Amino acid sequence: MQTHHRGLRTFCSAAQHLSFKKAANELSLTPSAVSHQISDLEEELGTKLFKRMTRRISLTHDGSVLYGEINHYLRAIDEATNKIRKQATRHPLLVQMPEFFASELLMPRMSRFSDAHPSIDLQIEGLGITDDHNPAADINIVLSRKTPKAIKVAKLFPIRYVPACSLAQKEKWEHEGIKELTAIRRATILLHKARPDAWNQWAENAGIADLRPKKIIYVDSMFALSRAAEQSVGIALMPLPVSQDWFDSGSLVALHDSHLVTEDYYWLALNGNSNKRVALTFWHWLIDTFNQ
Template sequence: MAVQTPIRGLRSFCIAAKCLSFKHAASKLFLTPSAVSHQIKQLEEQLGFDLFTRQTRAIELTSAGKRFYHAIQPIITDLESTIDDFTNSKQNKTITISLPEFFASELFVPSLSDWTQAHPDINLQLETVKTGSQAAASADLSIVLSRGRPNSPVITDLFPVRYVPACNKRLYRKWASEGFKALKTVPLILHQSRPWAWHQWADEVGVPDFDPKQIIQFDSMFGVARAAQQGMGIALIPLPISQTWFKEQLLVRLYEEELVTNDRYFLVQHENLEQSDELLKFANWMQETFCDLY
């Protein structure tokens, strides 16, 4: 009857032959040196020749051991690679996405259940950044707000952004019938990435003698919207990304005139990544979900 050779014995031999140390091989295999020595001894008995010359503090491959190593090592490497491939194929793939905080809270997260139901085998790791900040370097894909097309080989154009003057219902009731007088009376709120946005809006609308009482800048769009909702003043609010604030009447348009800019949201795939089925599925879902918002 043929004696079967345990795979673990062959693997222990290959690692010991590479580092020429039972102790180091044991460390890599999470075994004791004596366990490694025993496995290799069993292999030598089955083969009928010594694989190592054992000295007090060192081991050396015998001539037969060297030939056996060169013959068996590629086979063991291929076998381990095959096992890893089949193991990984059973695990969910993970996509890391960098996206602005406001986009994440107002649009992405409310729509995320549709993605998870359609693609239960793909995990998402979300890394939020402030508007205008650089995307996380570790991200597979990034959602960015940009005034021009980002410099990247794979870009999906999502939708443009426009800005509307808005406040809470209390301020609206007070100033809706007063025209542009409120602009000189209450603070005007905006995002610091667009410090001249109110002046641009006033120029386009034709506001006479535009001289705001006070301008308050925030480094997050959520801060802008929240300050307006709390009654701090009138804010330039981005649409369509803030549409829920208006649907729930947390904010109300004070003026119908909008500031139209070149700002657009893009989905960016980074150039150091190869196209994959998971990334393509996600890009297609993003396009189907958000491209018609405008």
């Protein structure tokens, strides 16, 4: 004869609390149901497990032996089943995006989504300038002037660039009486490898002829470029609104009023292999959060 797990679990709860009423509260049963299950277990085992007194109960010798032998096993079973149950309700979602977007825009706001959707496990994959788009991603965030190929796409916002440097560097030039355009010509230019013509385009847009910087440093990381500008290594064309926090915090200041407005947009791309319900939940949150 095989003893039912339910009866053993009820017994362990009653043995732990030494109370049928407290066991009933823990198991969402009535005290009568607990008493019946204990009686059935005692009948099945052929021995009394509790001494029943007017206002309390206590374990018999056999009850103490049984409790000591099975309690840790039942706890292990409950923990394992709860773990499996929780895993079965998790929803992984792989999202690929440019690293600078992830660090500057998404991560500072990520707790809002996580708090609202605790069952969705986001896997954020940063995309460098030489990386290929991951076809296994549920959602791609893409910086492009062309519409991405996907089953569903949406524009988030356009990108514009502004020349920027550290506050200390700008104050130094102002103290020396050096005008903005002269400073740009004399300064070290920080240039992102993915946009080799950006400074020339900005100069043309600003009406500056023959921009010949003193020195050029090429980098392949927006974060490295931003940090270099912050440390007064040179001046950089910073993308807005992605880098807005650098300006709000005072880490960087604009060096010139002229912005380079581009045809580049951040796009959302939903792929066909995604869990559509879960992916659309994050999709709509991204649009509500970042669409401009």
